[in-house]
Amino acid sequence: MKRMMLTTLVLFWAALSLLAQEGLHVAPFYDGRFNKAKDVVSLNVKGSALKPYRLTLYRSLIFERDMPDVERAVLLDGKQAIDREVAHRDGRLLYGFYCLPQTSKKAPLRYLFYRHTTGKTILVYLEGAATLEEIKRMFKK
Amino acid sequence: MRTERLFLTPQEAREVLQQYYEGTTTDREEDLLCRFLASEAADGGEFDADRAVMGVLAVGKEVHRPHRTAVLKVAGWAVAASVILAAGLWLRPSSPDCVAYIGGKRYTDRNLIMAQVQSTMGELAEAKEAVSVESQMQGLFN
Structure with a gap:
């Protein structure tokens, strides 16, 4: 009885902490495993900072190295995209901009961005009301 | 005393007890006496010594109140779990917007x-x- 109640409590707690991108193959990369890595920049933003961009969640990982695992995960998640813009070279994904299906009618739009150059890999996950074109326009240098 | 009733009154119990100590009670009367001593009607202290003699005090409580005890235990755990959960949610540190x-x-x-x-x-x-x-x-x- 005690064990059952403790298990229920732990599961409930865990459920509250689930990542927004649950169900995606890229989700495990955002579990904090790279926080201590010297060659990785991890950015996590939510709330008012993203309001001007009409976004609600921003999560990115910038690796100063080649990450074929990330590329594989992006390609798998990209299969379910409802809109995409991609480029390949020599069998490798150079960049991919994906608009993923909403999890429900009232759920925010979801995006996955990926870019690979020599010795660098960028992975970005976004949620919000902004369209793909709006996002590209907003962040263009 | 001969009785066909299922339960003894305290006065009847006193009379049966006297016969019990004299060794003249029937099995039926002893059964009725045990039932009386195990019940709440025998609470109050007057019959404590008689209970001890007949060894029915602990057994009687189990016979009469197991269901209530189990319900109270479950309810207690449910309350405790709710309090822990509420405290956990309240104390859960909110993550900063930018990390x-x-x-x-x-x-x-x-x-x-x-x-x-x-x-x-x-x-x-x-x-x-x-x-x-x-x-x-x-x-x-x-």
Whole structure:
């Protein structure tokens, strides 16, 4: 009885902490495993900072190295995209901009961005009301 | 005393007890006496010694109250679990809106982090042009 109640409590707690991108193959990369890595920049933003961009969640990982695992995960998640813009070279994904299906009618739009150059890999996950074109326009240098 | 009733009154119990100690009670009367001593009607102290003699005190309580005890136990656990859950939710630390890990170090400066965001998204926005330029350059030399 005690064990059952403790298990229920732990599961409930865990459920509250689930990542927004649950169900995606890229989700495990955002579990904090790279926080201590010297060659990785991890950015996590939510709330008012993203309001001007009409976004609600921003999560990115910038690796100063080649990450074929990330590329594989992006390609798998990209299969379910409802809109995409991609480029390949020599069998490798150079960049991919994906608009993923909403999890429900009232759920925010979801995006996955990926870019690979020599010795660098960028992975970005976004949620919000902004369209793909709006996002590209907003962040263009 | 001979009785056909299922339960004894306290007065009847006193009479049966006297016969019990005289060794003249029937099995039926002893059964009735046990039932009386195990019940709440025998609470109050008057019959405690008699209970001890007949050894029914602990057994009687189990016979009469097991269901209530089990219900109270479950209710107690449910309340405890609810309190723990509510406390956990209340005490759960809220994560800051902006968190970055750069070179293994943690930062929460909003301006710094948003500058990094701008830079990262800018790199992504340039991806298409970079591929296009590269393709054109390769085309020149092929």
